Amino acid sequence: MAGVKVLSESSVVLKFVPSKFNFVNEPTASNSDSIPIIDFSLLTSGNPDQRSKVIQHLGKACQEWGFFILVNHGIPENDMKAMFEAATEFFNMPAEEKQQYEPKNASDPIKCGNFNVKDTSNHTFTLWRDYLKIYVHPEFHCPLKPDILREALLNYSERTRKLARALLEAISETLELEKGYMEENLNLESLFQLFAANWYPPCPQPDRAIGIPPHTDHGLLTFLIHNGVAGLQIQHNGDWFNVNSPQNSILVNTADQLEIFSNGRCKSVMHRAVLNNEKTRISIVVANGPSPDAIVGPAQPLVARDGRASYLPMKYTEYIEKQLTKSQFNGKTILEQMMIQDEK
Numbered sequence: 281m282a283g284v285k286v287l288s289e290s291s292v293v294l295k296f297v298p299s300k301f302n303f304v305n306e307p308t309a310s311n312s313d314s315i316p317i318i319d320f321s322l323l324t325s326g327n328p329d330q331r332s333k334v335i336q337h338l339g340k341a342c343q344e345w346g347f348f349i350l351v352n353h354g355i356p357e358n359d360m361k362a363m364f365e366a367a368t369e370f371f372n373m374p375a376e377e378k379q380q381y382e383p384k385n386a387s388d389p390i391k392c393g394n395f396n397v398k399d400t401s402n403h404t405f406t407l408w409r410d411y412l413k414i415y416v417h418p419e420f421h422c423p424l425k426p427d428i429l430r431e432a433l434l435n436y437s438e439r440t441r442k443l444a445r446a447l448l449e450a451i452s453e454t455l456e457l458e459k460g461y462m463e464e465n466l467n468l469e470s471l472f473q474l475f476a477a478n479w480y481p482p483c484p485q486p487d488r489a490i491g492i493p494p495h496t497d498h499g500l501l502t503f504l505i506h507n508g509v510a511g512l513q514i515q516h517n518g519d520w521f522n523v524n525s526p527q528n529s530i531l532v533n534t535a536d537q538l539e540i541f542s543n544g545r546c547k548s549v550m551h552r553a554v555l556n557n558e559k560t561r562i563s564i565v566v567a568n569g570p571s572p573d574a575i576v577g578p579a580q581p582l583v584a585r586d587g588r589a590s591y592l593p594m595k596y597t598e599y600i601e602k603q604l605t606k607s608q609f610n611g612k613t614i615l616e617q618m619m620i621q622d623e624k
């Protein structure tokens with residue numbers, strides 16, 4: 281498990297992508313001025329008029345895009361920097377040190393390596409990315425090295441957890457659910473948090489490989505920050521868009537459990553990470569889900585309003601397990617399997 285980073289830094293200059301990475305990519309994406317931007321500070325300290333406008337805007341962002349750029353979110357820049365530093369130190373450690381985290385079971389709390397997936401024609405390929413994934417809540421796990429990782433991660437997971445709960449409360453309001461309904465039903469006090477650091481080295485043929493192919497995330501809300509190198513693309517009404525975000529913003533996407541809970545109102549956005557041939561891209565991702573034990577189905581008041589449930593309920597841990605063990609890039613996604621077709 282030498283990893284893509286080692287491969288890209290070896291003394292042999294790579295001109296072509298080795299065949300195991302080959303993935304037929306359709307990298308075309310446009311820029312858009314309409315990707316929603318949400319000012320978090322107006323939710324917490326705006327006047328009532330400002331606040332109700334942000335709530336409206338937030339509801340629209342979740343329903344139409346399943347994605348928004350969060351600014352003035354209150355997480356100090358230094359806390360984000362600390363995460364990039366710790367992740368860089370981790371990826372820079374010798375292979376022997378990282379080897380202990382090579383995945384043995386899909387549910388191991390700390391994993392690192394690179395990832396093989398199957399494309400739609402059942403052909404296996406490797407992603408142009410090294411990753412580190414850690415379960416950080418309700419149980420906190422952390423590699424012993426590098427030393428700086430533990431404190432940075434404890435702090436960042438706590439801050440993002442608070443932010444996730446505040447945003448979910450606001451989203452609950454956009455769904456016109458009673459205050460506390462989502463908190464209680466999904467037991468957000470013990471919300472599940474998965475931390476991931478993604479390392480995408482420069483790629484000699486960026487359109488012959490991919491960082492992460494199109495997928496949706498399994499939780500409620502995913503937070504992503506990156507080192508200033510673009511690469512995230514999202515799908516909207518069938519077209520792909522580049523996400524160009526202001527410095528220090530957090531990219532937030534609505535994920536599968538929120539689509540299910542909202543009975544289809546919030547959209548779990550399809551997204552992918554593309555490569556470039558110049559710069560290493562690093563992304564720091566926190567996936568926030570319901571409590572692992574929560575049974576997630578459409579919220580009852582919404583089912584009553586709609587006259588039907590559009591998704592089947594499932595325990596969240598089972599959902600994660602299904603997604604981890606079945607390649608979602610091949611055939612029906614787990615989310616599609618949960619949908620109840622309209623009887624017409």
Ligand SMILES: O=C(O)CCC(=O)C(=O)O
Binds near residue numbers: 476552
């Ligand atoms: O690095 C990115 O831009 C995308 C990461 C991502 O989608 C994920 O980790 O689920």
Ligand SMILES: [Fe+2]
Binds near residue numbers: 496
């Ligand atoms: Fe993702």
